[in-house]
Amino acid sequence: MTEHIKQEGGLRGYILQGALVTLAILLLVLYVYMFSRIHQQMGETGGIIILVPVILSAWVLGARGGMLAGLIVGLVNLLLHGFALQYGSMEFVSIIFGGIIASIIGWVTGRFSELRISSLLFGVDLSADTSGQSVAELLRKRTKEMVAGERNLLRTLIDNLPDKIYVKDDKGRYVINNMAHLQSVGLLKQEDALGKTSFDFFSELLAKKFTSDERNVFETGEALLNHEEEVLDAKTGKLNWHLTTKVPIRDNHGKIIGIVGVSRDITERKKIEEALKNEKAFLDALMDNIPDSIYFKDRQCRLLRTNRKEMRDLNVDDMSQIVGKTDADLWGEEFGRKTFIDEQRLMESGEPIIGLVESRQLKDGQTNWTWTTKVPLRDDSGQIVGLVGITRGINDLMKAQQEREKLLANLSDNEHKFRTLFENLTEGVALHEMIYDENGKAVDYRILDINPSYEKHTGLLHKKAKGLLASVLYGTASPPYFEEFERVARTGEPYTFETYFLPLERHFRIGVVSPKQGTFATVFEDITERRQKQKQLQDKNAELERFTYTVSHDLKSPLITIKGFAGALLHDVIAGRYQRLESDLRRIADAADKMGGLLGNLLELSRIGRTMNPPSDVNLVELTQEVVGLLAGTITEHEVEVIIQPDLPMVYGDQRRLAQVLQNLIENAVKFMGNQPNPRIEIGTRKDHEEQVIYVQDNGIGVDPRYHETVFGLFNKLDTGTHGTGIGLALVHRIVEIHGGRVWVESQGKGFGTTFCFTLSSNHIARKDHEQ
Amino acid sequence: MIGKPLTILLVEDNPDHAELVKRNLEEFQVANHIYHVEDGEAALDYVYKQGTYSDQKKYPRPDLILLDLRLPRIDGLEVLKQIKSDLTLQAIPIVVLTTSDAEKDLAQAYEYHANSYVTKPVNFENFSRLLRDLGYYWLAWNKRPW
Numbered sequence: 018m019t020e021h022i023k024q025e026g027g028l029r030g031y032i033l034q035g036a037l038v039t040l041a042i043l044l045l046v047l048y049v050y051m052f053s054r055i056h057q058q059m060g061e062t063g064g065i066i067i068l069v070p071v072i073l074s075a076w077v078l079g080a081r082g083g084m085l086a087g088l089i090v091g092l093v094n095l096l097l098h099g100f101a102l103q104y105g106s107m108e109f110v111s112i113i114f115g116g117i118i119a120s121i122i123g124w125v126t127g128r129f130s131e132l133r134i135s136s137l138l139f140g141v142d143l144s145a146d147t148s149g150q151s152v153a154e155l156l157r158k159r160t161k162e163m164v165a166g167e168r169n170l171l172r173t174l175i176d177n178l179p180d181k182i183y184v185k186d187d188k189g190r191y192v193i194n195n196m197a198h199l200q201s202v203g204l205l206k207q208e209d210a211l212g213k214t215s216f217d218f219f220s221e222l223l224a225k226k227f228t229s230d231e232r233n234v235f236e237t238g239e240a241l242l243n244h245e246e247e248v249l250d251a252k253t254g255k256l257n258w259h260l261t262t263k264v265p266i267r268d269n270h271g272k273i274i275g276i277v278g279v280s281r282d283i284t285e286r287k288k289i290e291e292a293l294k295n296e297k298a299f300l301d302a303l304m305d306n307i308p309d310s311i312y313f314k315d316r317q318c319r320l321l322r323t324n325r326k327e328m329r330d331l332n333v334d335d336m337s338q339i340v341g342k343t344d345a346d347l348w349g350e351e352f353g354r355k356t357f358i359d360e361q362r363l364m365e366s367g368e369p370i371i372g373l374v375e376s377r378q379l380k381d382g383q384t385n386w387t388w389t390t391k392v393p394l395r396d397d398s399g400q401i402v403g404l405v406g407i408t409r410g411i412n413d414l415m416k417a418q419q420e421r422e423k424l425l426a427n428l429s430d431n432e433h434k435f436r437t438l439f440e441n442l443t444e445g446v447a448l449h450e451m452i453y454d455e456n457g458k459a460v461d462y463r464i465l466d467i468n469p470s471y472e473k474h475t476g477l478l479h480k481k482a483k484g485l486l487a488s489v490l491y492g493t494a495s496p497p498y499f500e501e502f503e504r505v506a507r508t509g510e511p512y513t514f515e516t517y518f519l520p521l522e523r524h525f526r527i528g529v530v531s532p533k534q535g536t537f538a539t540v541f542e543d544i545t546e547r548r549q550k551q552k553q554l555q556d557k558n559a560e561l562e563r564f565t566y567t568v569s570h571d572l573k574s575p576l577i578t579i580k581g582f583a584g585a586l587l588h589d590v591i592a593g594r595y596q597r598l599e600s601d602l603r604r605i606a607d608a609a610d611k612m613g614g615l616l617g618n619l620l621e622l623s624r625i626g627r628t629m630n631p632p633s634d635v636n637l638v639e640l641t642q643e644v645v646g647l648l649a650g651t652i653t654e655h656e657v658e659v660i661i662q663p664d665l666p667m668v669y670g671d672q673r674r675l676a677q678v679l680q681n682l683i684e685n686a687v688k689f690m691g692n693q694p695n696p697r698i699e700i701g702t703r704k705d706h707e708e709q710v711i712y713v714q715d716n717g718i719g720v721d722p723r724y725h726e727t728v729f730g731l732f733n734k735l736d737t738g739t740h741g742t743g744i745g746l747a748l749v750h751r752i753v754e755i756h757g758g759r760v761w762v763e764s765q766g767k768g769f770g771t772t773f774c775f776t777l778s779s780n781h782i783a784r785k786d787h788e789q
Numbered sequence: 790m791i792g793k794p795l796t797i798l799l800v801e802d803n804p805d806h807a808e809l810v811k812r813n814l815e816e817f818q819v820a821n822h823i824y825h826v827e828d829g830e831a832a833l834d835y836v837y838k839q840g841t842y843s844d845q846k847k848y849p850r851p852d853l854i855l856l857d858l859r860l861p862r863i864d865g866l867e868v869l870k871q872i873k874s875d876l877t878l879q880a881i882p883i884v885v886l887t888t889s890d891a892e893k894d895l896a897q898a899y900e901y902h903a904n905s906y907v908t909k910p911v912n913f914e915n916f917s918r919l920l921r922d923l924g925y926y927w928l929a930w931n932k933r934p935w
Contacts, residue, residue: 569889575805582805
């Protein structure tokens with residue numbers, strides 16, 4: 018509107034202004050002329066000078082002021098001149114005229130001044146519609162318009178503010194309500210609110226409260242500032258939060274005539290605040306109720322904030338007691354140094370520490386194990402400004418872990434013991450699991466593990482056997498001992514049996530136990546040797562039995578002879594027959610001799626086993642020569658050629674017994690020479706499969722292969738025609754046996770000669786010989 | 790004497806014992822022929838008419854065999870077993886006459902179908918009586934198919 022005025026009066030204003038200025042200049046010229054005329058005789062120019070205050074006044078005070086100033090100047094001039102009466106009537110008129118002119122000049126100048134002021138002050142060109150109106154009137158009007166404009170402006174302003182603004186009079190009646198306020202109470206127009214009070218819009222309770230607040234403002238004169246209150250929104254029916262300010266309005270005399278209220282809806286802010294408060298409450302609840310210590314630290318590792326748990330641990334009641342302190346202050350130098358280094362590294366690198374297990378010494382001397390995670394704290398720009406850490410006490414956990422470790426160590430110790438046992442057991446041990454078909458029927462078993470002894474016993478290698486099916490491993494149609502193993506794996510009852518395992522040609526004693534259903538362990542003991550020993554023992558027993566039998570038989574035999582012929586002799590003597598006397602007596606004597614010889618031999622035989630001469634190195638060549646020397650009589654008698662091979666070995670043994678062996682064999686050879694025209698005996702040695710064999714070979718009658726075994730039996734004689742007790746070869750057999758060797762006979766049969774061979778165990782073949 | 794005198798094969802390795810047996814049997818006139826062999830091999834050769842004993846006239850089939858058990862070369866039990874398992878020979882009565890009174894030998898002998906088992910008595914009188922009774926039994930009382 019202001020703009021409009023300015024535009025309307027633009028051109029006209031300038032023309033009027035130009036005319037006024039021209040008129041003023043003309044009047045001034047006229048006045049100066051007339052004044053110079055009047056004052057010619059006076060010779061003074063005072064009339065013009067007095068215009069100066071008139072113009073100044075007009076300039077300052079406006080048109081009215083200028084006119085008034087001109088009149089006053091004129092009046093003063095008239096009075097000065099009139100009282101002096103030195104002028105004529107002409108002069109008098111001139112003075113009056115001068116006064117009028119001064120007034121006009123004052124008015125014009127003042128008017129001009131007003132125009133300038135108004136345009137300067139209000140930007141309003143008062144020259145617009147001047148028709149019939151004085152400048153003062155115009156100005157008044159303009160002022161009124163301006164006030165209206167300003168009110169309008171204010172109205173616009175407050176109506177467009179989001180805050181609710183209202184003015185109440187001293188009776189609490191609304192005078193002004195802005196749009197926001199009107200809408201909030203469900204109205205559209207200002208008129209509808211005028212004269213209404215809080216009770217018209219709000220609940221009684223609320224209205225009373227408002228009224229009370231406002232009365233307080235009235236009474237005390239103090240403004241109610243930023244008061245938060247809950248208000249029911251009439252439109253939405255929701256409770257809203259308002260931030261209300263109520264300020265007293267005073268008149269020019271300072272009397273309170275009303276209040277202005279500004280109310281802002283802060284529901285949103287309240288909500289956010291509430292949410293924040295909740296968040297904080299959650300955080301606080303979390304912080305204070307979590308059993309872990311939570312703490313925030315600044316860049317220098319000083320404590321900023323912590324939670325109740327940490328405070329309890331530190332035994333402080335108030336957080337201010339520990340804020341700003343470092344770990345070194347709180348937990349001791351050593352621990353503090355360590356965490357400081359860790360934390361500084363964290364804050365420099367930004368790398369969090371996750372799940373660090375630490376221990377610290379508490380004041381009571383106990384070790385406190387902790388599990389800690391620390392992450393950097395960053396500000397908005399991403400700079401690391403500190404850290405947040407969470408520490409949990411894990412003493413129980415550590416204790417449990419230590420016990421577990423101890424248990425594991427124990428376990429592994431047991432495992433180790435078991436392993437050692439397993440690895441070093443002389444019995445072969447194998448662990449198996451049963452294999453079942455889809456019907457749950459056991460069909461095979463698998464080798465899970467075997468120990469070194471098992472490898473040794475069976476010759477099966479661990480890496481080959483492990484994991485294999487038994488049927489595959491042993492190459493048998495059905496897995497070995499399947500029935501027995503299956504029963505043990507099913508019932509869990511241990512079972513032991515002895516068996517001859519044909520694929521390996523060994524005797525085994527197999528113990529089967531089932532550590533859990535479906536698995537079983539077999540303990541193999543190779544009893545082949547024991548079996549052999551048993552067999553040997555059985556053989557020995559049989560031999561002993563035979564021996565007893567033989568002895569009883571052979572000793573009884575001469576007894577029968579003696580008694581028999583003694584009886585016959587007696588018979589003959591009684592009957593007076595003497596022709597058989599001599600032969601019968603001889604038979605008796607011979608039988609007695611034979612019995613004596615048998616007893617002597619038996620004694621000798623039994624002695625061999627019991628008494629041995631201490632072993633020594635024996636040169637067989639020398640020993641043979643010695644024996645041959647002893648038998649020189651018989652040998653010469655039978656004209657036997659004896660050859661002793663020079664390569665006979667050195668042996669280590671019972672020299673006397675070995676001599677007996679040689680003696681018996683050579684004697685035997687001489688005895689069974691038969692009708693050989695060129696009897697010959699050779700004593701020598703040969704190697705059979707790395708075995709040193711000593712032989713006594715003759716070219717005598719030979720031995721039928723049928724009797725190669727029986728010749729060594731006690732008292733066994735092949736030929737009843739020859740002398741001897743039948744004990745010689747039994748003796749040889751026994752002596753060789755004691756020297757760990759074997760004795761056997763080789764002969765193609767009758768007439769092909771005989772070779773008796775014997776060996777001695779390797780430790781009876783002296784080393785000296787091997788070195789040769 | 791009653792009946793035909795017996796042909797006896799005496800298998801005895803001990804010449805003294807053989808002499809005692811022969812002397813007793815002759816004294817009681819039980820046997821007209823006693824053939825004596827000293828070992829099991831010879832005994833089998835005799836019954837199978839082999840080797841030295843191939844002359845059937847000279848070495849007739851025995852009516853009775855007196856068999857010692859402990860013999861050189863082939864054991865008496867083996868001889869017994871072979872004769873008794875031979876259909877042509879098993880009819881010949883075999884009396885085991887031995888020094889052994891071992892139960893094992895006794896059982897074994899009967900298992901091999903020995904007809905009788907007697908041990909040689911140490912006492913001469915008993916020895917004589919045994920042979921006399923033995924002779925009478927086989928000669929007088931026992932019926933023979935041949």
